[in-house]
Amino acid sequence: FAPAAGVSRSRSISSLRMAETALSQDELKKMVGYKSVDDYVESGMVVGLGTGSTAYFAVERLGQKLKDGELKDIVAIPTSVRTKEQAESLGIPLVTLDTHSKLDVAIDGADEVDPDLNLVKGGGGALLREKMVEVCADKFIVIVDESKLCDGLGPGFPLPVEITPFCHEHTLRTIASLPTCEGCDAVLRMGSSSTNKPDGDEIAVTDNGNYIVDLHFKEAIKDAPAMASELKNTVGVVDHGLFCDMTTAVIIAGSDGISSYCSMALALAKVPTAWVPKHVLRHALLISNSQMRVKKERSRSTKTILHGRKRKVRVKLNKKSTLADRKEQVAYLHLCL
Ligand SMILES: O=C[C@H](O)[C@H](O)[C@H](O)COP(=O)(O)O
Missing domain, CATH: 3.30.70.260 (ACT domain)
Structure with missing residues (x-):
């Protein structure tokens, strides 16, 4: 599995080194489920809740955060009877597409993910409601353990x-x-x-x-x-169960930590701050006079990590650069993270 052109990859800085600890598949699912809610859900949002053993943990996390008061004013739309029952048991306020046709984010598992971030879904039979809800979300976040990654959809999962x-x-x-x-x-x-x-x-x-x-x-x-x-x-x-061109980002738990791949649209939205290895920073500074301005970030929080091999940089794209220029540069930076 290698991301296709137009897909960028980043590895979580807080990436846990799991090689030695050999986490179970359920523990990996829990990590991505919790991370998806921590990274993408904010108070006031309308959230789509997926179905399956991985999405289960995202629903669990959302319930916890609402109970603790860390999140407020959330309404959610479940994609199956099972998920509806779980969400109700956790006190998550539920609505339907009939009253809320636009979701801020939907989080769900998948049975297979290919390098273009196309998916096979529906192993758990919830494909119709999942697709109806997830096409209405501004961001569709897919959470999987690395066993779901494949080079081509089909032979690995019906x-x-x-x-x-x-x-x-x-x-x-x-x-x-x-x-x-x-x-x-x-x-x-x-x-x-x-x-x-x-x-x-x-x-x-x-x-x-x-x-x-x-x-x-x-x-x-x-x-x-x-x-x-x-x-x-x-x-x-x-x-x-083919979900093509729908994925915003996929969060993957594997033996060497949590990785995420995202569509270029999200990479562009996220680009202002990035962790960049030194050699990439030099390259980025070299080309900074053309379409991109790269400044070293000097915040205190950055200093603690400057001992490492990476520098935090603020990347600003020149407004005059074309979309193609931007994509190329952003893809380059992200691939090097
Ligand atoms: O119908 C079920 C859904 O499409 C699930 O998202 C998919 O089957 C993945 O489920 P799990 O996380 O249990 O592997």
């Missing part, structure tokens, strides 16, 4: 597609014969809708009263946006 119960076998066959889905094995989900492992004899039913078909691919999906559009245009398909 792609869920939510379909109407009416003539579902016909719809299943139609999906399997779509050109972009060629070669996939389409399997109707059985038992509980919250897992793609068959655990019952009845057809699984989603929170919306629909069925799910899991598409098993042997090879990586070549063009996820094309497949997304073909599936969406199939009559009988309600929605699918």
Whole structure:
């Protein structure tokens, strides 16, 4: 997994060195769940609450912070019955898209994340409500442990597609014969809708009263946006688990700490202050006369960290520089962090 062009990467300065401590997968999920709320949720916000074992910890953290009074005036929109119940048990005030069509931020897990930050979601059967809520958020923050990263979506995790119960076998066959889905094995989900492992004899039913078909691919999906559009245009398909061009940032917990990758839009928004290794700072200063102004930051808080190899710099982009210039420079700085 390496971020694609247009995606920038940064490693948390407070990155915990976890190699020696070998945290469990649940502990990794808790770290990213808590970090997402700490970094992206502020008082007064409308927050989308995802579904699954990772999003669970973000909901838990939000409940804690509201209870402690660290956050106030939050309303949240859950993406499943399970999440609604958890949020209610924590006293998180809930609303719906009917009254709040615009969210400040939505936080959710994912089953797979590719280098373009496209996702497969819906392993837990909540894809429709997740997509409805998350497309309405200004920022969509994805939280995963590193096992979810992949070079191509598909072979590592079956792609869920939510379909109407009416003539579902016909719809299943139609999906399997779509050109972009060629070669996939389409399997109707059985038992509980919250897992793609068959655990019952009845057809699984989603929170919306629909069925799910899991598409098993042997090879990586070549063009996820094309497949997304073909599936969406199939009559009988309600929605699918491909979440393309939606992710603002992904926070990843791995054996060597917490990393985050973000879309260029967020990198541009975040650029004013950055931690930059010395050699990058020299380079940045060299090009500072053209489109970018880089000043060493002299705050007291900075000094404590100046002993290290990095310098905190304030980066200002010249207003006259083109968007392409800015993207190139910001990408360069972020990739070097
Ligand atoms: O329907 C479920 C959702 O799409 C989940 O976000 C996804 O399955 C990831 O879940 P988990 O965090 O439990 O791996």
